[in-house]
Amino acid sequence: MTSGHEVILQMQEICKRFDTLQALDHVNFELRAREIHGLLGGNGAGKTTLMNVLYGLYREDSGEIFLKGKKIAVNSPKDAIRYGIGMVHQHFLQIGSFPVVQNIVLGTSVKNRFTLNLDYEAGKIKELCQRFSIEVDPFANVNELPMGTRQKVEILKALYRGVDILILDEPTTNLTPQEVDALFQTLKVMVNEGLSIVFITHKLREVMSVCDRITLLRNGQNVTTIDRRAATEEELVRGMVGETMDVSKSVIFSKGASEQINRSLSERVVLEMEKVHCVSEQGIELLKNITLRVHEGEIFGIAGVAGNGQLELAEVIVGIRPISAGEIKVYGKSSSQMISSDLLREGITYIPEDRLEDGYLPKATVAHNLILGAHRQEPYSKKGFINWRKVYEVSKELIKEYNIKTSGPADTAANLSGGNIQRVMIARAFAHAGDSLLVAHNPTRGLDIPSMDFVYHKLLERKRQGYSTLLLSEDLDELLLLCDRLGVMYRGELVGILNRDQFEKYEIGRMMSGVKRNL
């Protein structure tokens, strides 16, 4: 691929602060015409913040932006669009109840503005689809479309506005491997048509396979900008994680760590689900005929595009959501009569997906947050009274072990940064993780790389100790790295279960889009 040489966009010395957090610290960024520029870094590196500044969603505290050599001020997305800059957000900004064409033309002037007959605009969208070989029905309702197509709608939104610069924020989240390939194809077509693309990601392999140049950020600062051909994975890894992490011992980066594990299955079954159904109050079938067994010491993964029943599966297992039919057994005992606190005592622990929403008390102390849920058990509590000295002792140990940045156990949890709150949640889950089963839903979402690696270590350690884990994750790489077996969910159904030796990305991708496999 040839990329132009002239620089079309420069961001210089950009600073942005959120309360106590310096999100961007004198960051520089430069985009050339007709290149795919990877913006790489772990969570909290500042990638999205930097691009939100460019798109006018955030105002920079200081710094300058130049477009084709001329200084510009981007005060709102409206300005950005006027300057030919478009952005596809990680969480799609769409109005589910509107059809595709309305979502796309929204905010632009349309031909029939007094009748809202959008046939003319739909025609223009179809032309764009053809030109960039994208397939979307302009009159479909957005909330009925699969994730991959919804993303195409987002891309079309930008193309429709005639942007020259397109920012994609973690565009491969929630896509099947097939959809990722199709996306990369589309990106190449777009570059050939004259666009320049900023590709935000935390996935090394993606920048290596599709980008021309790479800018690496860490903790809101520039690390380096290099040509992809001159880059080595090792160098990028070092740049992403910094000096504090021992890469050779990491589960993520050293291939050996997860391969040397004994993967043979124990005979003892910890969790058994037999033809489990779950119907919502609105009569929607959330889970259909789920049958699976998790053995002792096993890491059983659940893959699937978000929203295909993973949350419901986790919730029925830990007893927060009732099942409509079937049976769930824990160590051979039916759990249907147990409520979640009984299950907690049976040794089942849950790391919820939305930890900030469901699992954290912002006004309470760090110590309080660390023992929440275990507070009824010894040694924290005797006859209904909490032994705060013990709680503080344990909390101090956890703060140290999990490297939580806080002034101490008495600190108010809301004072912590997002990443550190995540660590509190992780520490709580692992410190009290039951010896029978840990149900972990997207346990590494929002974590920076060292914390992520820490979680992986903990999960593998559980395995070595003979404890089981049900790992529900949107990150296919994470599942492939850790799991002994893997089930794929599609529309509330388990479309197949694979053994580790059958793991194959594209096969899993097909299953994620609903293609069944004989169990």
Add this chain to the structure above:
Amino acid sequence: MDISQGFITFLRSLLLTMVPFVLAAQGTMLAGRTGVFIVAQEGIMLTSASVGFIVSYKTGSLFYGMLAALLVGGIYGVLIAYMTTTLKMNQFVIGLSFYFVGVGLSTLIPKLVIGVTLTPPLIPTLQDVPIPALRQIPIIGDIFFNHNILVYLSILISMLLYYFLYKTSWGLEMRSVGENPKAADSLGINVSLQRYIAVIIGCMLIGLAGVYLPMVYTGTFTEQMTRGRGWLSSALAFFGGWRPLPIFLGSLFFAGIEVLSYRVQVQSVGIPYQFLLMLPYVATILVMMLTFKRSTTPAFLGKNYDREKRTL
């Protein structure tokens, strides 16, 4: 003949009674479509009724009274929009506060301007404006085409709002703000401006609904004369799924209950009228229970939007 005459009178009074419901509920709906949930209708209606009445009384012109009511509504609109959209204060707290302010002002202002009088000051009520030709049609003409100007206006406004929201690109933009302000913002739609416009116009309609009461029903202002119609307009917005045409039909239904409740009071037929007055609320709860699955309530109703607020 007697029965059919009674039916015609009933339908006529239905149209007459629906007006404050239609205006206040359409105003609530319009603001709600951008995500601002007005709950101060009762207070806005009372202040507008009070000020509108006084202006009419002092100037001798009902038209000036209406303008004054629109102005009062507009001022409330500006304040509510400023506090919720610009200052991002809690919409319900603001709404309830303005309700109490409105109730207080509505009695305070007449006391200051007119003072205490033995006989209530009166204004002439709004005259019927028969529509030429159409008025001559038997029965239909009696029911539909011999009303005061605000009856026609409330029908017209309902239709205009439907057309605006669903058939123009500006309406599409306005609706998008209430459904997903972040999406709208990212496409260059000015979320704050849309909210200001919708809230101000919405409050003006609510103000007009308020001044209808002294101008058509009583000819004077009395304390708490809205009698819950303002609260009902919130219920009505939900009842009609925040869509102009169902809200219009819902207003007819609510008006029907009000008309019946007066008749029951006069004729004492055994149903306590308090029971009838309760019916609109019961109906609203039932409708919301039935339509719960496919609710058309704007997704961001009652929620403020802050562009730089980080959601982790």
